[in-house]
Amino acid sequence: MSSILIRSIQLLLSISILVVVHELGHFILAQLFKVRVERFFLFFDPWFSILKKKIGHTVYGIGWLPLGGYVKISGMMMDDKDDKNILSKKIIKNWEFRSKSAIKRFLIIFGGILFNILLSVLIFTFLLFKYGETYLPTKNVKYGIEVDSLGEKIGLKNGDKILFVNGKYVPYFNDIPRAILFGNSITVDRMGNVIQLSLNNNKKKFLFDRKELNFFIKPRVPPIINDVIKNSEAEKYGLRNNDEILAINSDFILFSDQLKYFLSKYKNENILISINRNGKLIQKEIFLNSKGFLGVYLKNFMDLDQIFLFEKKSYSFFDSIPHGIKKAWDVLKNQIFFLKNVFHIETKAYKQIGSFFSIAKEFPSKWNWDIFWTLTATLSIWLAFLNLFPIPSLDGGYILFIMIEMITRKKINEEIIERCTIYGFVIISLIMMSIIIWDILKVFLY
Structure with missing residues (x-):
């Protein structure tokens, strides 16, 4: 149970960092262009919130549903009839999102994606600088x-x-x-x-x-003992760490895979095991149980x-920056290649698709900051990529509408954008629910 708790805490902390950084990107760009942000929330807050406080024009808070987070930008969506009446009378205030030029609106929306990219690069850069x-x-x-x-x-x-x-x-x-x-x-x-x-x-x-x-x-690798398990046959007969196994009976052994084969071959039998201990040949007669278990862990490469x-x-601080960028790009390329294989049904790559449950399993059962930050950087660049998808309700959907406006030089009706956003949200929610259900079913099906 403790390992599940540790993994869950790491996942929650990682997601919290990603969400705050993503929404901070929208927030800072909005503030830069003098657009008001009405709400800045970590996690969603339907019906009620755990914590909230208004500072200036913005309500900051923490919701109770840990599935993401959001910023509510003034004039980005029509919230009620008053908004529609104001829009119909062309009364648009200069601190609203809709009052800004297309390029400024583009940058405000792209800010979340940009900050996730920068976070990924920053983490990889720091890890390379510190650890090489x-x-x-x-x-x-x-x-x-x-x-x-x-x-x-x-x-x-x-x-x-x-x-x-x-x-x-x-x-x-x-x-x-x-x-x-x-x-x-x-x-x-x-x-x-x-x-x-x-x-x-x-x-x-x-x-x-x-x-x-x-x-x-x-x-x-050659079969060299790394650790002898307590109360095992190996300990009973005096095998030690760093002993190199040379033969079983008359069968010479050069590599670990050969040792595994012969241990399986001589189950339930007495074997004569020859070892090299500091240049001396030593032989031991040992009984193997029905599982062919010797009671040692071998060294890996x-x-x-x-x-x-x-x-x-090793990298200097300045050298680590381009290598951090390359690392983030390589991680993203691997994710894209995997996504490509998902659509080839015969590869069965779709079985590796997972929700928060699968992501949690990637974190170690014991807290490890190196792995935590590596996974957070990986998730950050992946989140940036997914948000580029031109699906309404994702950043990429808003970017698509703005780019159409920039090309046609005509504003798209905001009611159309709002309707598409609602449809997009429903589609994304259904996809997320399907992935969660699939993730749960995998436990029983495979």
Whole structure:
């Protein structure tokens, strides 16, 4: 229960930051052009609000429904009959949204999107400046890859060395899984033979048709013990951290995936395990239970920096800015590529669509500021992109109307805009409800 609470708090805080920054963009641009903002609310407040206070012309508050937030800009929508009568008599006050030029109205609406973009870039810039980046160059993955069952289904095998994805060399191993996810082909070196694997939509469905989009490949590593589980057979027979497993019975073992295979092969049997301990050969006879469980955790490639040479990049403050912009752009490109696959039904990428529940699962069960800010930056650039969609009630819908006005040099009837906005709100609400229902159903269907 505590992990659920921690994830929920992180999600709520992240959304609150995104909403406040987005609405602040509208607010600041409105103030800049001397347009009054009547209300500035975090979360929605139908019927009542948790907190509110009027300062100047603006009521600031916190609503009780944590599904977003809003600013109410004077003269942006016709709220009542008085507004319609004022508009019909062409009595428009100079502090109203409708009194401003098209370019000023465009900038006020675009302000929310702009601030979300700036927030994403700012966070990525700060993270790069503070922590830098650590990469594993593809050329340093000396033993090839280890694949899970999903990797096998798309044609990869343990020991394959990935040469190209989509005909292009991928310099860093960290980027290969996503390149495969959105690519069309993989070229591998398989025991000296160059093989090209196609990635059609029928193969991609194996990658998308799962509960989590985790990595399906990782660098192949030797079987070195990282941790011995207490009260296990391994502890009972004296295995230690940093022991390297060399053989089981007469079967030599070079890599972790081979160890997993032989442990499965010798279930319910006594095995003779040979290990290298600080250059000394030691042998132990151990009984494996019905699950083939030895009782150790093995080192992964991140623990073996003496074998895998990582590249650490540090950035000065000014260097981190362009790299922060690039990071935000790369994240957005990945999201757009994923969205493109959603519309290819055969890939089953639609199964990865989720609501707040799915987003909450992305946050760690233990508080981690690095991950929190990385996810917040990712959500911020994604929110900016979604708001560009030309759907009435989203910022993109208002922008579309203003651009039509700028092109035709004629104002669109405000009653038409209001009606379209209501329809757009209904459509967006139905889409959101459908995603929430789908997110809940996935728990039972998959």
